[in-house]
Amino acid sequence: MGRKLTFAEAVNEAMFQAMEMDKSVICYGLGVDDPKGVYSTTLGLQEKFGKERVFDIPSSENAMTGVAIGAGLRGFRSVMTHQRLDFFLLAMDQLVNGAAKWHYMFGGQNNVPITIRLITGRGWGQGPTHSQSLQAWFAHIPGLKVV
Template identity: 45%
Template sequence: MSSAVEMKYFQAANAALSDAMRADNDVIVFGEDVAEAGGSFKVTRGLLETFGAKRVRDTPISEATITAMAVGAAMSGLKPVVEIMFMDFVTLSMDALVNQAAKARFMFGGRSHVPMVLRTPHGGGLNAGPQHSQCLEAWLAHVPGLKVVCPSTPADVYGLMRAAINDPDPVIFVEHKALYGVKGPVDTSLSPVAIGKARIAREGSDVTIVTYGATVSMSLFAAEMLAKDGRSVEVIDLRSIQPWDRETVYASIARTHRVVVVHEAVQAFGVGAEIAARIGEDVFDELDAPVVRVGAPFMPVPFAKSLEAVYQVNATRIADAIRTVL
């Protein structure tokens, strides 16, 4: 009998943090407005009251300091979970992430670990403009030593958060702002979701969509659109971007022989480019058509609602890409 409870995306993240902090006193949370205010998107609401100011702390508005503190705390034996309020400002954290957190295990011969989680929301849809809407996960997936995950459902938010906190290495936990209110069943009794393991969100036989985050639901909607034309679309939710689940993707391509890679981030030099290149190198003989990518155009995210709607990936663009490979 399932013990799943209906939760919103942000509530699942909150539950994962609460349960991890109850299970391990070394888990601490800090960042801008995460304590008294409960976070800009209310993910950390109630943690201060439950666990106290020693474990849940507000910080100054300094992303570089927040991340550097997390690295030091992690190397000293704690398990910090820090929030960067918008992914755009992870740019200020790059030295601590790229040169310190990602390199520590290598530079100390495996004798030092950095068990930290950096939570950060990405993505558009809120008309927040070019400095509060970017999807920069490809930057971080490019850095050896960092793991990058991006859940699309409340269940995966919970499962991946528990896995990320338990991981001995730094994990970038990317959440989508537009998903915080999405509801879904969450079973907190299940084992954590393995980092690096995709899920098949919809089975199909004609074409494979590889995607993650907010574009999973768009891809599922596009699959429904194509089903009306008699086309069977398989949708793979990567869940984890670095490492990504090649085995599940390749097995799907062996069944469908066509693939579309979808993400909200800028298409140029993105996650989709890496996946398309690996598919071309490893399973080229399985393809009956070129790999097609769907992503944002090479420009900043517009402020205006009308322009952002044109800029963003949507189900119609995904459906058109599927028709191209078919």
């Protein structure tokens, strides 16, 4: 029988592998450098890969997504973590009209490689603005891949 990992351990291990294999991978978002490591998913990343590749960023969903688009156009592969899926809706223009369409708008000449981690259903209480599950909605946006 294979190893048993929690979801958080699997995400953390995948991040380590991606960052070890590809120096263009950067990881940022709210709390990625926190001692608790975004529910343990980013533990140890900053210590291993440094503050240049793993860093916290101010709470502005639109700005975070804009940074990811710009970084992608400059050859980086962003792994961006948002603490709550609901608040990512503030960045839908950047996502839909920027990142998702870029490849098509410029005849396939450029890609914007971004992995966006959106957290749903974690923590002590969710309430109406922390509990939506919009993955199916995102899957209907041309140019996005939902995993």
